[in-house]
Amino acid sequence: MPPHNRLLARRAGIDTYQQSVVYMRSDCAVCRAEGFQSQAQVEVIGNGRHLFAILHQVNSDWLRNDEIALSEAAWNLMGATEGEELMVRHPPILDSLAHLRNKVHGGSLAYAALRALMEDVSHGRLPDIHLASFVTVCAGRGLDLGETVALTRAMVDVGERIDWGASPVMDKHCIGGLPGNRTTPLVVAIVASCGVVMPKTSSRAITSAAGTADVMEMLAPVDLDLAAMRRVVEREGGCVVWGSAMRVSPADDMLIRVERPLGIDSEGLMVASILSKKAAMGSQRVLIDIPVGPLAKVRSDAASSQLSRSLVSVGAAMGMQVQTVFTDGSQPVGRGVGPALEAMDVMAVLERRADAPQDLRERALLLAGLVLEMAGKAAAGAGQAMAREALDGGRALARFIAICEAQGGLRVPPKAAHTHCVTAPANGVVSAIDTRLVARMAKLAGAPRDPAAGATLHVRVQDSVRLGQPLFTLHAESLGELQYAMSFVRSQLPIVGIEPAP
Template identity: 55%
Template sequence: MADASRPNRLRLVRAGIDTYQQPVVFMHRDCAVCRSEGFTALTRVRIRNGGGELVATLNVGTGDWPPTDVAALSEAAWNALRPEHDGYATITHAEPPPSAAALRAKVFGQRLDEADFLQLMRDTVANRLSDIELAAFVTACAGTRLDHAETIALTRAMVAVGERLDWGGGAVLDKHCVGGLPGNRTTPIVVAIVAAAGHRIPKTSSRAITSPAGTADTMEVMAPVALGLDAMRRVVEREGGCVVWGGTVRLSPADDVLIRVERPLDFDSDGQLVASVLSKKAAAGATHVLVDVPVGPTAKVRSAEAAEALRARLAVTAAALGIALEVRMTDGRQPVGHGIGPALEARDVLAVLRNEPGAPADLRERALHLAGALLEIAPGAAPGQGRAQAERLLAGGAALRKFLRICEAQGGFREPAQAPHVAPLPCAHHGVVRAVDNRRLARIAKLAGAPASATAGVDFRLRVGDPVERGQPLLHVHAHTPGELAYALEYAQAHADIVLIGETA
């Protein structure tokens, strides 16, 4: 039974249900609180337990679960509230969020100022906005619905509601890729080169949400990445650089919430992309930033015109934040490296750092290009010498030694493992590779189990213009189980144009 002295109180229990980042509470439709408060499914409710408070979305049970005398919290809700064992909570209707008026104004096409965005981001990180409201905000800002001034205001607001690192003066370098290109795992190599050159480069990276691997997933194959702020600072002070997961350091936490909503919607929005990238760079204390923009028909940025528009917005916003910015457009027509998936990409990273004869030449070249460009925007750099400096540090082994020291500082280096099940996808006829579909190639890797299975993914070594023979492997699928292997191969065989083969000239 509910606490008789307080009719709107229920005992809290842990539901053991993963609702990702969204706090959810489960209550029976016949419980006293639902009946007296008039709660229905998706009602936003305020839960108070001792000194803790949480706003959550209600899901209503109609059968035997949950019992009528409890409120069952999802994992996200439980971890956010941290209630006392067998504690009771007062559950009431949540008040409308303070940013409700600003959200409505944006939905109806009005411009918002910095105060509006700040309140929206405060409500976002405090979980006062439901996923439906967040989806409305993301939609209202999609396309070209954020002008440059709004993009700057949103970026500043995202920085303001999170932690911000202060490195005590001096240049702090950073690098980011807007994504959309399988296997483009240049970041660990760039960090190693730049740190070996004596610069600070505290790199926070994301895990994959819709891709086969994020930089943090790939780095985690080789070293721990879930470091807190203090541990991250110790690594950077010791080695000059790091590659850690941004989810543990709360730099621009509003961005993490918005990404959760944006990705399923698959909206292209330069304003939100720029705010996402530069809010995290500013929060990490970066003073000089290089942004890699791969451009290609199946990349995230698909045309030169779209790339130039993105460059302009990045430049304006970076200038407003006091960040020195360099944007490099790169070839996004096909994957980079051999591997697609955490362990396979880690193998490529190590092959380049170790200067192995079979290391993927395109990954090495792209990493040197980006590292050289980043070195050249550092204060005091000699113009035109960045690439040569990067090549010396890589070829001479200094970059490898620095990378291994960074791994040790983060908790210890380990070699990437190999998937237990590997099978080829044979070519149906001879010809020449005319095009590669980046998105569907990445999907094969995901169906094989990446990134949840770190060793799963795709080994793809062909490039546009390469000749192929009938029966020759187009790619190899790596999987943890036979079922995942068969599932990925079935998809690949059903979509033969993932690797488009044309007749020879």
């Protein structure tokens, strides 16, 4: 038997997403000696590594008294092996919690306080209940400009920061909230083909039907480390990779994990999240797309203007030039919603196919043109023409293929095994497309877990339709998921609104 505070490692095989969880028998020597209870935070030490995890107690024979089982997230972070001896003890007292309590009671957070908090956040020392408290108090009491700048700087300083040794280094970001708005791979291909450096890190989906990294993964590997990413950028001038594969603003990843389930959108946290990643990536000039619409994240002109001011001000404080552009957020972009379907849209635009979604093409050209102007590659007002020439002349496609090959090889997106087409119930004109319901039905069909799943839209707002004309098609890997998504569609108000023609 191991000593009283040591147990033998066992892989539980339980997916707890990004939260580290460990499982111990309630009657084991460690729990009894240390006085551990369920939901307590514990520190696990082994092979020179320290892990902070939440304890769940077990009253079942599947776990022995001398074992500690680790969730998948905990197992991967520890790099443990079956039967390895691990030490388990109470974690140290965190001084940073005093700063959190100060904010709860109406105080403000200076850089030193936020640096201490983000240091503990990035190393997984704060339990989710404290992370949720931080997110909630920042949303409820808000962060002023000084606090937002300090938080952004603290999030950068506790992670890696990249220096590309070049100038200007360009970047773009979309606030999000629109299904199918997959402009990033197109913008990177166009801008890099014009000789401008644009290393792009993107995220996977958390609550949406697809993230940019999910879509790009249908076309090339995205799980690159920093050294591999640097080689791609040095060779091709750009990349589209998964940001969480590198330790860039790691505190942001931890905060997002608890922020999304809470459903809280805080301007200060949003600005710090976006710009900490850009600063850490060595970006110098950043274009931020803010879709504005009744169901988008940003719903009014006043809200978009306020967010724009914050982004520009905090960016300047971090030494970055930030420019914003307001775009139409009233309906989905492109046709596909889901990783493989959106990847097909991207390739259709790059290949200049006649059936390529024109709204996605024009939005990408607008954004790429603005990036080229910010980079000084094109004169003011001439960027979109330069972008169009790069796309129509085939240079953007050639560069995109080269980027995919450098990242590990160009792939062909998969197709779903089952589809179902929903048709118009009457003649008329499309009056609205509910973006949230579109995203929801694509997720219920299996996206992004099943990469080929999702939805294809066949109409846009103001299109004339006839009885029986296709409105959208659901794609699923199993008949059960297809039927589940269809039952949701039938239970909702019309996802595609149709009004009588005038």
